[in-house]
Amino acid sequence: MDFIDLIKTHAKTIPALKEKIQTEEGTKNALIMPFIQILGYNVFDPSEVNPEFTADVGTKKGEKVDYAIIKDGKPCILIECKSINSDLSKEQASQLFRYFSVTAAKIGILTNGIIYQFFTDLDEKNKMDIKPFLEINLLDIKEPLIDQLKKYTKQALNLDELHDDATQLKYTKEIIQIANKEFSQPSEDFVKFFAQKVYPKKLTQKALENFTIITKDSLNQFLSDKINERLKSAMQPESPSKTPEAQSTEISQPQTAETTDVIVPTEDEWEAYYFVKAILHDSVEPSKIVMRASKSYFSILYENNRLKPICRLYLGGKQKHVGIFNNKERQENKVALDNIEDLFKLADQFKATIAMYQAPAPTQAT
Incomplete structure (x- = not known):
């Protein structure tokens, strides 16, 4: 399973577990330790993940950070854990701030098992910044940020490169915030x-x-x-098509005004497209669900292949319809829609269509 799939699978467990977790210790065991394992670290090996890592601060002795990721015998990442119901704030980060300055760690992570805030020392060397340079919410995953998270896995960990990435992320984030404010x-x-x-x-x-x-x-x-x-x-039509079957389909069918004119989907069509992708997210990779607009209807295709329509949407008139293709003859069966949300009522039919396309072709007797 790919890293992003492991993260998404872990994230799906959070809503069910959230109601059962009441303490910080429960948050660690149910959410944070599995997360560290997904990053590739052995949480049961103290030479790799040291729990309750001692970080003496000034006259305070025996101060402990929840976890320290160890590399070459030294802590490189400190992880401070809070209860799942905690709001991460500057006050919550103060403990991590103290630990950071007295260890060799270059990255500090503050988390409640759902949100992970990443800190480093961009503003002043060996002093943790007040603001995180990266924040990941597992209940609202932004896929580009998953690529950043992957750099913290055991296999990819490079502290010098992470520092450079942190610099870019910090200023990119701040510029976007300024732009949002100026635009509004x-x-x-x-x-x-x-x-x-x-x-x-x-x-x-x-x-x-x-x-x-x-x-x-x-x-x-x-x-x-x-x-x-x-x-x-x-x-615009892709050339060449992604699959040999789709490519042969494109070549065999001459272009018409319908395929050469650029038609921008309506807001309803965009919404319908994302609803269908959401319905099928457990059945097929989202990248294999492709939309294509025409003058008379809006198609959602499997593998960008016209011979594999998932549905056709007719949303321009007073009465909305969706055409479904889940019979062996692949004949279109139109169903009336009162609103776009009605697509969720047809989830089983969409899944049956995908299962039909994914079924292995029957072997021919020789």
């Missing part, structure tokens, strides 16, 4: 930057107020245009 509520300096490039007159207070509105509207339009460009690019 442009500051005076931000507005002046644009206004002075397009407005030749003196910027009076009234002009500045007008340009605040203009700047906000312009930025929203810019983002909208960029999103539409990405959507149009995503909807």
